[in-house]
Amino acid sequence: MILHGYWRSGASYRVRIGLGLKGLAYQTAALDLRKGEQKAPAFLAINPQGMTPALQQGETVLTQSPAILEWLEETHPEPPLLPKDAQDRAQVRAMAALIGCDIHPLNNLRVLTALRQEFGADQATVDAWAGRWITPGFDALEVLVARHGAGWSFGDRPGLADCYLIPQLYSARRFNLALTPWPRLLAVEAAAQAHPAFQAAHPDRQPDADG
Amino acid sequence: MILHGYWRSGASYRVRIGLGLKGLAYQTAALDLRKGEQKAPAFLAINPQGMTPALQQGETVLTQSPAILEWLEETHPEPPLLPKDAQDRAQVRAMAALIGCDIHPLNNLRVLTALRQEFGADQATVDAWAGRWITPGFDALEVLVARHGAGWSFGDRPGLADCYLIPQLYSARRFNLALTPWPRLLAVEAAAQAHPAFQAAHPDRQPDADG
Missing domain, CATH: 1.20.1050.10 (Glutathione S-transferase Yfyf (Class Pi); Chain A, domain 2)
Known part of the structure; x- marks a missing residue:
C-alpha cells in the first residue's frame, strides 16, 4: 500500500495511526500541500479531488480518511478500531x-x-x-x-x-x-x-x- | 424514535432521508438553531455538544449524522445504504x-x-x-x-x-x-x-x- 499524504495533515495522520494499529506496512508518497503538489496533474489522476490522504493499492485508490479507516476496519478486522455493539x-x-x-x-x-x-x-x-x-x-x-x-x-x-x-x-x-x-x-x-x-x-x- | 433536528439543517436532512429510505417512522422534535435552542439546558442534557441532529430512543441518544446513518445501516440493513463490496x-x-x-x-x-x-x-x-x-x-x-x-x-x-x-x-x-x-x-x-x-x-x- 502507498499512502499519499502530508506529514502535518491531520487527515493523513489519522490514517497513519489506523494503519499502525492494524499492523499494516505501507510506503509513503509525500505531497507538500504548502506548494500545492496535491493539485498537480499526476496526483489529480490518482484523486480527482486533489486532496490528501489517498491510499493506493495497484490500480485501486481510496480517498477520504473516514472512508479509508472504515475500509481498514472491514478488510483487516483485527485488532478492531470499533467496539462490537x-x-x-x-x-x-x-x-x-x-x-x-x-x-x-x-x-x-x-x-x-x-x-x-x-x-x-x-x-x-x-x-x-x-x-x-x-x-x-x-x-x-x-x-x-x-x-x-x-x-x-x-x-x-x-x-x-x-x-x-x-x-x-x-x-x-x-x-x-x-x-x-x-x-x-x-x-x-x-x-x-x-x-x-x-x-x-x-x-x-x-x-x-x-x- | 425521536429525531431532534432543524428543518433547514443539512445534517438533519441527511438523517431524515436515511430514515425514510429504511422505511422507519419517527417523531420530530424541532430546535430552532437561529434562536440557539440547541444550547438550552434541556437539549444539552440530551446532547452535550449542543448540536443537531440527535436520534433518541428512550434513554439512548445517538449524535452526529455520519454515526447515525452508519447505525441505521447496521441495525436496519434493508434496504441497504451501502453496497456489499x-x-x-x-x-x-x-x-x-x-x-x-x-x-x-x-x-x-x-x-x-x-x-x-x-x-x-x-x-x-x-x-x-x-x-x-x-x-x-x-x-x-x-x-x-x-x-x-x-x-x-x-x-x-x-x-x-x-x-x-x-x-x-x-x-x-x-x-x-x-x-x-x-x-x-x-x-x-x-x-x-x-x-x-x-x-x-x-x-x-x-x-x-x-x-
Missing part, C-alpha cells in the same frame, strides 16, 4: 465525526489560507478562529471521554476515536491553544505517546517532515 | 465524506455567523465563501458520479452518498450558486425529487419549516 459503534463514530466534521475542516490549511486572502486575517486571528471551533468540540469530547473512556477515548483500547483525537490535539498545539481545560483528553494523549503505532505515525517521524 | 463501500463513504467533511462544515449557520461577527462579512461575501468550498467539491463529485453512478450517485439505487448530496444541493441553491456546471448531480437531484423518501425529508415539508 451497534450503539457503542455509533458512539465511537460520533466522537470521530465531532472532530472530523465539526473541528478539523474549519482549521485546515486551505481554510486558513482563505481567511488570510479574503479577510486579511493575521496569525493571531487565525489562532483565535481555530480556538473558536476546537474549544466547544473539546469541551464536548471531555464529557464523552469521561462517560465512555477507560484509558483511551472509548474503553481501554485504542480505536477509531483516538485516530482522530491525537492529530487534533497536535493541531491545537500549533494554534497555541492551552489544553489544560481538557485533562481527560490529555490523559489519552499521554497513553498514545507511549504506544508504538501512535509514535510511528507522529508528523515529526515522517520522511517529509521539516528538518 | 468493501471497495465500493469505501467509494460511497468517500463521496459522503467529501460533502460531510469538505463542504458542509464550512457553510453551516454557526460558521456563517462567525464570518459576519469576526470579519464583518455581508451576504455577498458569505455566498462567495460558500461557493468557494462547494465548487471544487461538486467538481470532484461530478467526476465520481460519472464514474460510479447509474441514476443515483453510486449505482442504480439511492444510498448513503445521496443522503449527503441532496441536502448539499439544497444548501447550494440558498447561497445562490448556479448549478449548471454539474449536470450529473442535477440528474441525481431530479431522481430524488421523484422519490417518496426524499420528498418527505425535504425541509419545506417539516413541521418547523418557516411558513
Whole structure:
C-alpha cells in the first residue's frame, strides 16, 4: 500500500495511526500541500479531488480518511478500531465525526489560507478562529471521554476515536491553544505517546517532515 | 424514535432521508438553531455538544449524522445504504465524506455567523465563501458520479452518498450558486425529487419549516 499524504495533515495522520494499529506496512508518497503538489496533474489522476490522504493499492485508490479507516476496519478486522455493539459503534463514530466534521475542516490549511486572502486575517486571528471551533468540540469530547473512556477515548483500547483525537490535539498545539481545560483528553494523549503505532505515525517521524 | 433536528439543517436532512429510505417512522422534535435552542439546558442534557441532529430512543441518544446513518445501516440493513463490496463501500463513504467533511462544515449557520461577527462579512461575501468550498467539491463529485453512478450517485439505487448530496444541493441553491456546471448531480437531484423518501425529508415539508 502507498499512502499519499502530508506529514502535518491531520487527515493523513489519522490514517497513519489506523494503519499502525492494524499492523499494516505501507510506503509513503509525500505531497507538500504548502506548494500545492496535491493539485498537480499526476496526483489529480490518482484523486480527482486533489486532496490528501489517498491510499493506493495497484490500480485501486481510496480517498477520504473516514472512508479509508472504515475500509481498514472491514478488510483487516483485527485488532478492531470499533467496539462490537451497534450503539457503542455509533458512539465511537460520533466522537470521530465531532472532530472530523465539526473541528478539523474549519482549521485546515486551505481554510486558513482563505481567511488570510479574503479577510486579511493575521496569525493571531487565525489562532483565535481555530480556538473558536476546537474549544466547544473539546469541551464536548471531555464529557464523552469521561462517560465512555477507560484509558483511551472509548474503553481501554485504542480505536477509531483516538485516530482522530491525537492529530487534533497536535493541531491545537500549533494554534497555541492551552489544553489544560481538557485533562481527560490529555490523559489519552499521554497513553498514545507511549504506544508504538501512535509514535510511528507522529508528523515529526515522517520522511517529509521539516528538518 | 425521536429525531431532534432543524428543518433547514443539512445534517438533519441527511438523517431524515436515511430514515425514510429504511422505511422507519419517527417523531420530530424541532430546535430552532437561529434562536440557539440547541444550547438550552434541556437539549444539552440530551446532547452535550449542543448540536443537531440527535436520534433518541428512550434513554439512548445517538449524535452526529455520519454515526447515525452508519447505525441505521447496521441495525436496519434493508434496504441497504451501502453496497456489499468493501471497495465500493469505501467509494460511497468517500463521496459522503467529501460533502460531510469538505463542504458542509464550512457553510453551516454557526460558521456563517462567525464570518459576519469576526470579519464583518455581508451576504455577498458569505455566498462567495460558500461557493468557494462547494465548487471544487461538486467538481470532484461530478467526476465520481460519472464514474460510479447509474441514476443515483453510486449505482442504480439511492444510498448513503445521496443522503449527503441532496441536502448539499439544497444548501447550494440558498447561497445562490448556479448549478449548471454539474449536470450529473442535477440528474441525481431530479431522481430524488421523484422519490417518496426524499420528498418527505425535504425541509419545506417539516413541521418547523418557516411558513
